[in-house]
Amino acid sequence: xxxxxxxxxxxIAPCGTFTSLLKSYLCPIVKINTNPDTIVALATPSGTGxxxxxxxxxPQAISIISRVxxxxxxxxxxxxxxxxxxxxxxxxxxxxVLVSLFIAPKSYTKENVVEISTHGSAYxxxxxxxxxxxxxxxAAQPGEFTLRAFLNGGLDLSQAEAxxxxxxxxxxxxxQVAMQQMRGGFSNxxxxxxxxxxxxxxxxxLELDFAEEDVEFANRDQLKQLILQITRVIARLIQSFEQGNxxxxxxxxxxxxxxxxxxxxxxxxxxxxxxxxxSDIAGTxxxxxxxxxxxxxxxxxxxxxxxxRETEDVVEAQGxxxxxxxxxxxxxxxxxxxxxxxxxxxxxxxxxxGQLNIPQLTVVNKSDLLxxxxxxxxxxxxxxxxxxxxxxxxxxxxxxxxxxxNLHQISNDDVLVTNIRHVEALQHTLxxxxxxxxxxxxPVTSDFLSMDIKQALYYLGEITGTVTTDDLLxxxxxxxxxxx
Amino acid sequence: xxxxxxxxxxxIAPCGTFTSLLKSYLCPIVKINTNPDTIVALATPSGTGxxxxxxxxxPQAISIISRVxxxxxxxxxxxxxxxxxxxxxxxxxxxxVLVSLFIAPKSYTKENVVEISTHGSAYxxxxxxxxxxxxxxxAAQPGEFTLRAFLNGGLDLSQAEAxxxxxxxxxxxxxQVAMQQMRGGFSNxxxxxxxxxxxxxxxxxLELDFAEEDVEFANRDQLKQLILQITRVIARLIQSFEQGNxxxxxxxxxxxxxxxxxxxxxxxxxxxxxxxxxSDIAGTxxxxxxxxxxxxxxxxxxxxxxxxRETEDVVEAQGxxxxxxxxxxxxxxxxxxxxxxxxxxxxxxxxxxGQLNIPQLTVVNKSDLLxxxxxxxxxxxxxxxxxxxxxxxxxxxxxxxxxxxNLHQISNDDVLVTNIRHVEALQHTLxxxxxxxxxxxxPVTSDFLSMDIKQALYYLGEITGTVTTDDLLxxxxxxxxxxx
Numbered sequence: 001x002x003x004x005x006x007x008x009x010x011x012i013a014p015c016g017t018f019t020s021l022l023k024s025y026l027c028p029i030v031k032i033n034t035n036p037d038t039i040v041a042l043a044t045p046s047g048t049g050x051x052x053x054x055x056x057x058x059p060q061a062i063s064i065i066s067r068v069x070x071x072x073x074x075x076x077x078x079x080x081x082x083x084x085x086x087x088x089x090x091x092x093x094x095x096x097v098l099v100s101l102f103i104a105p106k107s108y109t110k111e112n113v114v115e116i117s118t119h120g121s122a123y124x125x126x127x128x129x130x131x132x133x134x135x136x137x138x139a140a141q142p143g144e145f146t147l148r149a150f151l152n153g154g155l156d157l158s159q160a161e162a163x164x165x166x167x168x169x170x171x172x173x174x175x176q177v178a179m180q181q182m183r184g185g186f187s188n189x190x191x192x193x194x195x196x197x198x199x200x201x202x203x204x205x206l207e208l209d210f211a212e213e214d215v216e217f218a219n220r221d222q223l224k225q226l227i228l229q230i231t232r233v234i235a236r237l238i239q240s241f242e243q244g245n246x247x248x249x250x251x252x253x254x255x256x257x258x259x260x261x262x263x264x265x266x267x268x269x270x271x272x273x274x275x276x277x278x279s280d281i282a283g284t285x286x287x288x289x290x291x292x293x294x295x296x297x298x299x300x301x302x303x304x305x306x307x308x309r310e311t312e313d314v315v316e317a318q319g320x321x322x323x324x325x326x327x328x329x330x331x332x333x334x335x336x337x338x339x340x341x342x343x344x345x346x347x348x349x350x351x352x353x354g355q356l357n358i359p360q361l362t363v364v365n366k367s368d369l370l371x372x373x374x375x376x377x378x379x380x381x382x383x384x385x386x387x388x389x390x391x392x393x394x395x396x397x398x399x400x401x402x403x404x405x406n407l408h409q410i411s412n413d414d415v416l417v418t419n420i421r422h423v424e425a426l427q428h429t430l431x432x433x434x435x436x437x438x439x440x441x442x443p444v445t446s447d448f449l450s451m452d453i454k455q456a457l458y459y460l461g462e463i464t465g466t467v468t469t470d471d472l473l474x475x476x477x478x479x480x481x482x483x484x
Numbered sequence: 485x486x487x488x489x490x491x492x493x494x495x496i497a498p499c500g501t502f503t504s505l506l507k508s509y510l511c512p513i514v515k516i517n518t519n520p521d522t523i524v525a526l527a528t529p530s531g532t533g534x535x536x537x538x539x540x541x542x543p544q545a546i547s548i549i550s551r552v553x554x555x556x557x558x559x560x561x562x563x564x565x566x567x568x569x570x571x572x573x574x575x576x577x578x579x580x581v582l583v584s585l586f587i588a589p590k591s592y593t594k595e596n597v598v599e600i601s602t603h604g605s606a607y608x609x610x611x612x613x614x615x616x617x618x619x620x621x622x623a624a625q626p627g628e629f630t631l632r633a634f635l636n637g638g639l640d641l642s643q644a645e646a647x648x649x650x651x652x653x654x655x656x657x658x659x660q661v662a663m664q665q666m667r668g669g670f671s672n673x674x675x676x677x678x679x680x681x682x683x684x685x686x687x688x689x690l691e692l693d694f695a696e697e698d699v700e701f702a703n704r705d706q707l708k709q710l711i712l713q714i715t716r717v718i719a720r721l722i723q724s725f726e727q728g729n730x731x732x733x734x735x736x737x738x739x740x741x742x743x744x745x746x747x748x749x750x751x752x753x754x755x756x757x758x759x760x761x762x763s764d765i766a767g768t769x770x771x772x773x774x775x776x777x778x779x780x781x782x783x784x785x786x787x788x789x790x791x792x793r794e795t796e797d798v799v800e801a802q803g804x805x806x807x808x809x810x811x812x813x814x815x816x817x818x819x820x821x822x823x824x825x826x827x828x829x830x831x832x833x834x835x836x837x838g839q840l841n842i843p844q845l846t847v848v849n850k851s852d853l854l855x856x857x858x859x860x861x862x863x864x865x866x867x868x869x870x871x872x873x874x875x876x877x878x879x880x881x882x883x884x885x886x887x888x889x890n891l892h893q894i895s896n897d898d899v900l901v902t903n904i905r906h907v908e909a910l911q912h913t914l915x916x917x918x919x920x921x922x923x924x925x926x927p928v929t930s931d932f933l934s935m936d937i938k939q940a941l942y943y944l945g946e947i948t949g950t951v952t953t954d955d956l957l958x959x960x961x962x963x964x965x966x967x968x
Contacts, residue, residue, distance in 0.1 A: 041534075042533075043533060043534040043535045043604075044528040044529060044533045044534070044535060044536065044537065044604070045528060045529040045530065045531035045532060045533035045536075045604065046529065046531070046533075047529035047530070047531055048529060048651060048652075048965060049526075049527060049528045049529035049530075049965060049967060049968075050525075050527040050528070050539075050629070050651070050965055050966075050967040050968035051527045051528060051537060051967075051968075052528065052529075053528065053535060053537060053601075055534075080565055080566040080567070081564055081565055081566070082564040082565070082566060082584055082586075083564070092660065093663050093667070094659075094663075095650075095663070096666070096667070100566055100584065102566075115601075117537075117599075119647070119650050119651050120527075120528070120529065120651050120965075120968075121650060121651045121652065121653050121654075121659070122654070123653050123654050123655065123656075123658075123659055124650070124653070124659065127659075145534070163603070166579075166603050166605060166608070167532060167534070167603050167604050167605045168532075168605065169605050169607050169608070170605075170606065170607045171607065172607075174607075175578075175605070175607055175608065175611075176576070179577050179579070182580070183577070183580070481532060481533060481534055481604075482534075483533060483534040483535075484533075484534035484535075484604075
């Protein structure tokens, strides 16, 4: 099941010039599933709906469905066609269904795939799945359809991971980043770099074969230029993680302020308007500490410090380590004040918060209660004025939050890294490349240079899945839902 | 939107011999939607899954999807084919999807239908539905797809109702009854009777046109034979409701007995074994009073009288009216006793329960504690022996319960009435037919006979939807889920 160094070796040096020791060290036993079984799962959410879709994938998919389907002879139908009939368990009609056929390799998994559209009854779905299992299918593991798509070359690994991100996406930004990755933007950028590097690696391998003749097939200046170019791209990708991550997981914003200035009312005012729009979206969680919402298509995680600890002095008080921790991770601190506070105390707090070096935004709540004198005083803080209770100034505050966060709008073409696994692989690649650069400028032998280039290739390959281990695959696909 | 007497009139007397007064009384304004709009809804359950399916139906379905789909030209594709591509909102790719085409009339609704299989993200699904609505589709009402299937002649009304029953089915028996009805078994039986009756009705109408000549086109003896035959069939259908209803809603079984004999332990023992099998089936509800489970494919509702009122004397004690009420509705009373009770008291109770005229089954719990003397005494009651705590005798008890309930096994061909609306219509039909029989045997004029036959036809037509009102349709389809 695992791809490994071996395929890489064969690719860059099919004539087998490597020492067998090195090869055996780098090549784990390759378990390629040459005779895969046929898997089955419900692909739609459980629960009551008009229809449910059961998915079969594998070499026996069509023969299994044919044994229980009464209608046309499915083995004689074209790919991408739909057929009406009944599913029968002996004499009992389990359901009238539509069967969709996808003939290998024209399917998601590149295997024969059958999708059965049933009435959305849990009883029917369960009984059809049981029947298909009796007829020779096996219940699919989480993500096993996508795993097969990956193993059969339909997707690379970063694209497969993006499928899960896409399903979990709950904002315009997280959706776009996942879509971009699933469609291969990220992989394409890496693939081009990797191919150039492989060319150099094979030239240097050649030098190893002619080591006694002291020749240089690989031009060191060109190699250095390439490595520098790759280094720049990778550094940019690593840097993009900060933005990619907040787009995927939400921009953390801390709401700070003394008790009763209206932090929860503000949160509700922000949420209520948004909820009306997102109310159909499932999975919007709400607890006492954090609340998620999208503003302008960007997911925000608002952290109400009241949920952590109420304290008069938000920064200096003892026992607020957790508040501090949250604040340090924030991309923005909203400091909420009200007209009952003296301008002097507020200024002290702002200065104190400033030490955290996190962008901050002062917001004056209950601004309808400000006296003309106060209005003048507070204006000097350059704050946003709102009345959370009357829902005044909320829209303007949202615009201001978006401006302060200053995420550049991503387009369909922007490549952002959102996956911690990818960042780590990129960092390892960068380290290996730095050793290559050192090796070029210093008197090291070709075999060391070769080793470092191969390490860089290895880590790059980990991202797209050219190089994988069973553990890695297990770890990635176990997080998928069953049926995907 | 409504079909009415009018279609019936046209069918049996297209030459328009009826008085316009009668016709105007019986014919409500017919609202046929000659230019229907295109509706859209999520057809799969909401929640996270591998895929979601969005369904469009109506004359604009293909032009609407074509405006947002990038891939093949969908307007040029055959029915029952599947096409890969992307859904785009301007420049933004909302998803990579599979689009299934069903060209009218080869679809569920008999209109053009498009099914879009998307990634199972609530965000994506919501945004695609919004986009389709912006492009001219309308959000579907509950059951509107099936309503259109009915209005366009794809299903009759009792079949449409069976679709909802099928989705709600949660046992082998309720599933089979719904499947049988959806596949038209019930409708077919009624249709044949109705056609014969229509023949006589038209002959009698002819007599009305020649009233002054005192002729009899309709042979009274043959008519009487037909009415008697129909009466027998309808009486049988009405009778089948008792069984059909319990198969759909569960067989009510009351568990009675004095406190601490182990009623709840018995319920749990019965449930636990069943739960292991049905655990995947959603919607198995459990409260303190009633528990549902399937035994041998039949749904049972076990009513634990402990949940109603604990009383030493299950029948005679005051304040147990509710227990009595439940017992009277039961199909079986399980009277649970234990070795601590004297055989005399038990015999009194059994005699007392016997007055309810409900089948009863005496069950001795804690039978491992019986002395040899007691074993002999209790055996005289012909009971089932169990130990609920040790789960002994439970399987045998289930078999005994099934035997006592004595539901005959239904086959794919058995016609059972499960719908209270249908029973009422059948009862009204029967009453009208009895008046016809009286009219044949007594000197009433043809126009009275004709009126009664038409009433019978009207009520029969209500079942299959040949005759409907908007209220009736509203009432039926509002109970469907959206997307069906």
